Amino acid sequence: MSVLNMSAEADPNFYVYLCFGQSNMEGNATPEAVDKDFVDPRFQMLACTADFINPKRNLGEWYTATPPIVRQWAGMGMADYFGRTMVAALPANVKVGVVDVAIGGIGIDGFSPDKSVVDNYLKGAADWLQNTAKLYDSFPYQRLVDMAKKAQQTGVIKGILLHQGETDNGQQVWLEKVKNIYEHLLADLGLQAADVPLFAGETVNADVGGVCSLHNSIIAQLPTVIPTAHVVRSNGCPCVETAENYKIHFTAAGYRTMGKRYAYEALKTMSMPTKAQADYTWNEALKKVYELTSLEPVDDITLRVGGSKVLTVWGVFADGHRENLTPEATFASSDFEMSGNTVKATSEKQGTVTVSCTDFLGNERTLTINVSATDLGPNHILVDNNGTAGTNLWDKEVFCKLHVTMEAGKTYVVKARMKADNKGDCALWPRWDASTNRDQWGNSADIQYEASHTLTAEWQDLTWQVSANFPHDVLIFACGQIAGNVYFDDVSCMEKDGSTEMIANGTFESDDISDWYVLSWTGQTLSIQEEATTGMADRVRLNDKKDMDNKQCFDLQGRRVLQPEKGVYIVNGKKVIVK
Structure with missing residues (x-):
């Protein structure tokens, strides 16, 4: 494989992207024929390790980016189809190069610009991870900087790609650590943030059961910490389901889609259309x-x-x-x-x-x-499928993000209409998720434990009064000892004597439950379903009563009702429940 012939002077039309992360960036999928048989020579990789033997590649030299591009025994990862998509979308005189330093299983501390932090991290790491780190002289950050400086001799750094977080799943401090790495890279390479955006990819998504999908809620916050950061979504991307790599790594098809999505984000920052050049020469496969x-x-x-x-x-x-x-x-x-x-x-x-x-x-x-x-129809509810019961309340939890954060010292009223397939307790635990005070598992330690209620097969209207000790931004419904389904409806949170609703879509009349989530590794799933009414009645919300003004409404005794409150009524010959 020939080395790209470059002049000594940096080419402004050679766009270089730095890449770092763990196994999904390193590449975990075996490349297929379509991935190996045609790689545009305009897509280049800088060899960042000295272990390439087939094909032979020398450290610090450019090559056509045929996988593997990170190291000899890696597979296909995020950068492969990022580069292929970019060269197809950019003018024919533009080349794209990647400088990719990645280590499977490494935590974000392994990329710290502080050598003492890296040494301390690697000291406690598994032997296999230490051995892989030795390919980068046990200091991955410095190798990335050294190779980036080499790349600056021939091209211009246009962005940084990150895919990491599985090892740091759910840890809020990850954000500041990424910011520290990003800012040091800019400083050490003489770059400006406005010219070099950061593109961070989500882990395997919850919609395919990703076991580290909790971290995507952390990644989503990255643009608030780094204004020039962009999140690359992973929803719908297929993952590996073998026991060894269970729902942590993407399949080859997943890497192709993720690489394309990284490229789309990069093209958008350049005000370029997410479309191939009309004269691009394609391999048919x-x-x-x-x-x-x-x-x-x-x-x-x-x-x-x-x-x-x-x-x-x-x-x-x-x-x-x-x-x-x-x-x-x-x-x-x-x-x-x-x-x-x-x-x-x-x-x-x-x-x-x-x-x-x-x-x-x-x-x-x-x-x-x-x-x-x-104008009438079935009532929609949120269903948490717990599967088998756990031993403790915290074994199965349902999380709800508040749209308005509580204020410490104030009192709030949380209401919910709930039932369960099997009798068991459900407790409310408000938590300050944005706190930097974390416990040993990386979760916020600023949590408040409120009373538990016993759920039965019958609907109950439950109320908790919370005197906030922290600026809580999440409500946790802990129901780990209940097997089967737990049902939610009419969930509300307001300041006591206030009128501002802090929960969006607590009636579940929209199927957007993006503010509700469970931890995928617990085996739980959430879904919006129609409430079973055994053929008796439909439900309408109280704020829908105005829609009934021109309809004939009667109570169950046959008396005309002009202003129906909560209850069951006959409306235009149908039983209706007013919520």
């Missing part, structure tokens, strides 16, 4: 990876007036793989109110939502979704 053939059909949707639904769209590509294309798609409707990919029902009607998506090759695909909105 590689082209199929990018060619969207269709959008998968979506079942007809029924909404209750006042409700909404978050739409998700998947695409099928010419090589057979699927991708969640929701963030890339455009959703439009002349019949319903749209907010991004959320359709809202404001009146009773039938209509459609049109979805369109343009792939990297410029092909547009469209999809029509039928939507029906009715």
Whole structure:
């Protein structure tokens, strides 16, 4: 394999990207034929280790970026399809190079710019990790800086790619450690943050059961700590499910999608379209990876007036793989109110939502979704499937992020309508998640333990009064000793005697439950479901009563009711529960 022939003077059209992280950056998937048979020579890698034997590569020299690009025994990772996508999207006179230093299993402390921190970290690390670190003289940060300086002799550093966090799963301090590394890289290489953004990829997502997906809530905060940071989403990317690598690493198809998404974020920062150059020369097999053939059909949707639904769209590509294309798609409707990919029902009607998506090759695909909105309908609830019961309350927890943070010293009232398949206790534990005071597992130690209530198979209206000791931003419902399902409805949090609701969508009439989550390694799952009413009645919310003004409403004794409160009524010949 030939070394790229460079002049001694830095080429402004040679875009260099620094990459660092752990195993998903290092590359854990075995490259397939499409990944090895065609790599554009404009996509280059700088050899950052001296262990390459097949093909032979010398430390500090540039080569065509045929995998593996990190070290001899690595596989395909994040940088592979980042580079392939970038060279296809950029003008033909632009080259792209990656300087990739990554070690499987390494924590963020292993990349510290402080050698004493690294030494202390490696001292307690497994032998295999120490041996891999020796490929970088047991100081990965310095190797990255040394190789970056080498790259600056021939090109211009345009960005930094990071994929790390599995080892530091859920640790809030990770943010400041990443910031420290980023700022030291800028200083040591004479770079400006505005010119060199940071692109941080999510771990394997919760939607495919990623065991470290909790860390994605930490990664999401990175742009608030580093203004020039951008998050690369991982939703829908398939992962490996073997016992050895259970839902930690992406598959080859997952790495291809993630690499493309890294490139899309980089192109956006350059105000470049996420589209290949019209004159780009494609290998036909590689082209199929990018060619969207269709959008998968979506079942007809029924909404209750006042409700909404978050739409998700998947695409099928010419090589057979699927991708969640929701963030890339455009959703439009002349019949319903749209907010991004959320359709809202404001009146009773039938209509459609049109979805369109343009792939990297410029092909547009469209999809029509039928939507029906009715003024009465089933009540929606949140269902936490606990699976088997644990030993302790904390073995299974449901988390709810508050949209308004509590103030220490003030009193708040938390209400919830709850039941469970099996009798058991549920406690409320408000927590200050943003606190830097962490426990031995990396969770906030600033937590408050409120009373527990015993759940049964019947709905109960539960109330907790919380005198906040900390500025809590998360509510934890601890229900670890309950097997089967735990059901939530009408969840509310307000300051005592206040009127500002601190929980979004506590009635679950929207299926957007992004503020609710469980820890995937506990085996729990969350879903929005229709409440089973045994054919007796539908439910409407109290703030929907105005929608009943022109309808005939009677109580169960047949008496006309003009202003219905909570209870069961007969409305236009149907039983209705007013919430």
